Amino acid sequence: MNNILNHIGIENYIFLSVILFCIGVFGVLYRRNAIIVFMSIEIMLNAVNLLFVAFSTYHQDAQGQVFVFFSMAVAAAEVAVGLAILVSIFRNLGSITIDNLKNLKG
């Protein structure tokens, strides 16, 4: 069985993941809309997942994929709860701009 990485190279995956992750970070910082922020977070998660899978192939080991599996479960739960929170915030404040969420201020 031919290793796919012989054709592509692990570093390409690394760069792809890094850039994807950075796009996620950028999105979190750049946007004020909580939903988009959430989406950015998902992008970051996926960047990491991608890297896991790439390394799983690199090491010829299933553990990386198992981890991705769990991380997907967590992501699903997180999105569900997070969106629920957003909905209730929207109900209370009428907006989901994160600038309005200043209750953290000490």
Next chain:
Amino acid sequence: MNVSLILIILLVGAFATFLAGDKLASKVALFFGLAAAGASIVLLNHYNLGENISFINQWITQPNISFALKADGLSMAMLLLTTVLTPIIIFSSFGNDYKNSKSFYALILFMSFAMAGTFLASDGLLYYIFWELSLIPIYFIALIWGNGDTEERKKAVVKFFIYTLAGSLFMLVAFVYMYQKAGSLLLEDLYKLNLTANEQLWIFLAFFLAYAIKIPLIPFHTWQANVYQKAPTVGTMLLSGIMLKMGLYSVIRWQLPLAPLAAKEYMYIFIGLGIAGVIYGSIVALKQKDLKKLLAYSSLAHVGLIAAGTYTLTLDGLRGAVLQMIAHGFVVVGLFYAAEIIFRRYETRAIAEMGGIRTQSPKFTSMILILVLASVALPTTFNFIGEFTVLYSLSQINIWFAILGGTTIILGAYYMLKMFQHAMLGETNTKPFADVTVNEGITLVLIIGVLFFFGMYPKPITDLITPSLEEILTQINRIN
């Protein structure tokens, strides 16, 4: 039988006093204070017979910390100072009514416990714990039972607390550093460390900051006068009588033997600092309007001289310093007590509002005069022995040190007699001044008796402390 007994008595005493309730508290505290004093005299006897009264037990295995209480002559002398002064201080407060007195007296005993622990501990961490522990009771004593405006008092006391605590932290850093090198904080193990001159300098400075603030040396003294003024007299006595000596004792016990190279290298600077304190304290004391503040600055001058004596690194300097520590402990307690006695009658500490007491209470005047004279080191008082020995050691280093340090003889007489003249002499005061009560008289006479006895016959104390000081000196001179 070992020295931990005394710590146990004091600690149990503190709890017992707290549980005894407000009415009985003072008497219970006095009882335990006296018990500790008695126990320390018994222990001294054992020590003099050559028995081992130290107590060393592994406390924490990781890190390697021991519960080590080592009693040599120096520690015994300081322990005696603590345990003898504590009942005197407790007894001196009998004329006053304190709110919540069970906590008050319990705190006094607790502080005495912590200070005794500081004098005994020979493991770095244990020592540090006791050192910091002693700060807590005095903080509360000064804050809760102090006098004057609450806001100002709070400011002064908090400043004192944070200032000394901040200084001590550097000491902790030094201990941590040495632990990494030695793998233990037992004094003997630390002595075996071969630190480079540079390391020693940093350790010396770290210790110095902790001690200079506690002692206090100028320019680290700014907490002193205010806290002395604001604290209740009992607190002031504890602070000036015993707590200051913790710093000076620690210089001899920890700082000098652990960093001898630095001590030798920069000796002149630190002697100079001590002597600057002598002159500065004396001059500032001249124009103080508040009796307690004046005494605070006189304390500053005296401890400056003691510190200068310790930094000479000679046997005379160390011995004189220890003698003077004990003498000063007694005399300053006596003087603050005298200030308290006046305050009980006149409700004031301003010297300008006193005067003319001599015709009303000649007995009290005589006693205060003797204390004043002891404080200016008149021969036959204990203070003279200490001051003479310290000045002699300074003269061995450089005669100018002795001359400048000796100005305390002149300036001390100036401000003390000036105070005496304006507080006690002059036309009969219009306000009535009741003669000293029996309690007050006993306290003062006890102190005066100690001062005169050791002034004429200091040999017991000298013999007690000399061997351990010689041992410390060999430690100091181990690297050459």
Next chain:
Amino acid sequence: MSTILIIFCVLAAITLATAFLTIFSRNPIHSAIYLVICFFSIAGHYLLLNSQFLAIVHIIVYSGAIMILFLFTIMLMNLNEEREVHRPRITRLGAIVSFCLICLVLIAIFINSKPIVGEYVTTGEDYQSIKVLGKILLNEYMVPFEFASILLLVAMIGTVLLSKKEKLQK
């Protein structure tokens, strides 16, 4: 340049482009759509790496469940371009700075650490078929697996509770 590499490059380009578009489009609905495309391309990557099971799960979970959630939420809130608030310049500047910074740092790290890329070993052993993964998941990772299910249950309950309209006000 092999075919596989070309496929990778195309996929990667799609991934990055749609990710950017997700963030930059003013309309949340558009963002969501771009995100779906992004996720699909990532699933493509998974397929490329020969992990079919994950690719399928990924499509089901992300492109299916999560994206539906997003879209529902967006529609529930009736979000559109007009509701987008103005972003101060300092925020944008900060975002760009940190983007560049973290890119720089991470890339620098990966360049710096120089992974030993020589021959990629091929054991020939099957390690990522559904069969193998199933065995591993239910043997070695039994407990985490069960916990994951509990987590999902809890998340479900929590979501229901959170999104329920509060009637305690009365």
Next chain:
Amino acid sequence: MEMNTNIALVLVLAPFLGFLINVFFGKSLGKSLSGIIGTLSVLVSFIATAYFFGGIAAKPEGIRISLFDWIQISNFNVDFGFQLDQLSILWLLFVTGIGSLIHLYSISYMHDDENMHKFFAYLNLFIFFMITLVIGSNLLVLFIGWEGVGLCSYLLIGFWHKNQEYNDAAKKAFIMNRIGDLGLLVGIFILGNLFSTLDYATLKTAIAGATNLDMYWLSVAAFALFIGACGKSAQIPLYTWLPDAMAGPTPVSALIHAATMVTAGIFMITRLNFLFDLTPDVQSIIAIVGAVTALVAATIGLVQNDIKKVLAYSTVSQLGLMFLALGLGAYEVAVFHVITHAFFKACLFLGSGSVIHALHGEQDMRNMGGLKKAMPITFATMLIASLAISGVPLFSGFFSKDEILLVAFHHNIPLWVVASVASIMTAFYMFRLMFLTFFQEFRGTAEQKHHLHESPSLITIPLIVLAILATIGGLISLPGNSWLNEYLIPILPKLATAEHHLGTTEYILMAIAVVGGLVGIGIAYAKYIKQNTVPTEDAAITGFSRVLYNKYYVDEFYDVIFVKPINFLSRFFRDTVETGLSALVFGFGKVTNEISYQGKKIQNGSIGLYLFVFVLGLCAIVSYLFLAQ
């Protein structure tokens, strides 16, 4: 030896016992009894001294008694010990002797004072410390006495403590003494460092046996000791306390500030003569200081109107002459003058006390006059003492003063001139005092005149005894045949080889001195009897006499040079430096506070900012972990 120890202890402790009794029980004992106890305790000491005096001839090396180890220094121990040799016995004799007389006198003099028991207590304490000073076998025991007498002087000057001016004078005396004490201490330190002993006997052998002495440090030590002597014996520049010390009761002035305490400096220098003989530079300084003091004090004495102030400046002047003798190495002459001076000056002070007593506290001579008739005994005794101090032949002062002048002439003519001028002035102001006080008409109020009376016998008896001593005191050291010099040979060995001859020069000098003294008396006679002048009011004094009357403004000068700057400095330290330092410490707190206050603003709840900082932190951590190596 045991016997000797006991008697020595009695000698020292009897006055101390008297002090204790008077302090604790004086009030209940009653005035007379407390006075008697005070007097008797000193008398006991006198008798004990007499015992030793009797025994000293058989034991010329003296008696040494060591009681216990007192202070331990690293290189030597200081024991608490006594040394009874010729010098200390001589001193003890006149200290306890004159002390007894003055105690006796005080019983009557102080009888009206409510705190009489305290007065006697202090006097006894003084005698105790003076004995300690004299009897001690080393410099530190001397220092006990040295400081102790200073303390008693303080207590007694401020005896009337309701008056703050008196208290000021007392404080001034104590502090100026302490300046000297510091000098003495420094001298002690240097000697201790050099010779590792403070004991007179071992010090003497150490100095005699030393092969290469460090002359520099020896001179410094001698000079420091001399400063100590200056403080105690009121020499320039530390003399200003003595005239102020006249605030104390007159017996105190007689005992402490004329006869005994102020001679402590001379005692100490004589004690350490073996040291001072080696340091000629310091000796010259001593001689010059002594001569200048003698002259300056005499000039001030010329115009003073307070009867006690005149005597005080006369004391300073006479002490100056003694220091002159010391500086010239003629210790025996100084000792001789100390003894005669003790007699006649005590007599003069007690006489003036008698006058003041009779006039109910009046001390200004301008308000006296004509007391000769009312107080014949006082007059006669004071006249004898005045003749003695003026150096009229056959009185004791003649012999001692003449010897000083002789020595001065042999060593240094200018010093002789200065000393002679001072002597002439002495004669003048003493007889000015006599004439103003006892001759002409009484110038006080009628009330005072009505009560004029001779003092009671308790006052006159000591006066008579002292007058007799002042007359015949010179016999102990007649020129050419000196008992005193023989007696002091063990202390001053070089006396054994000194020549005793009286040549023509000596006779001429003697004549000059006598004529000088008579001229001084004559001028006083001319001015105050013939012309019947009375000193003008304070405000009317002009010219140089105003400078003299104000004591050369030395007090004001010291005030400007020392007291004011120190007080200014004290205020400056208290108000500025203390506040500044305090602010500095608070500054640390303020800075921390400010940082935290500003830091608080960052925590404004803006998630965007948090995230930004979070990313920055992440970058920092990651780059530290992976890139920093």
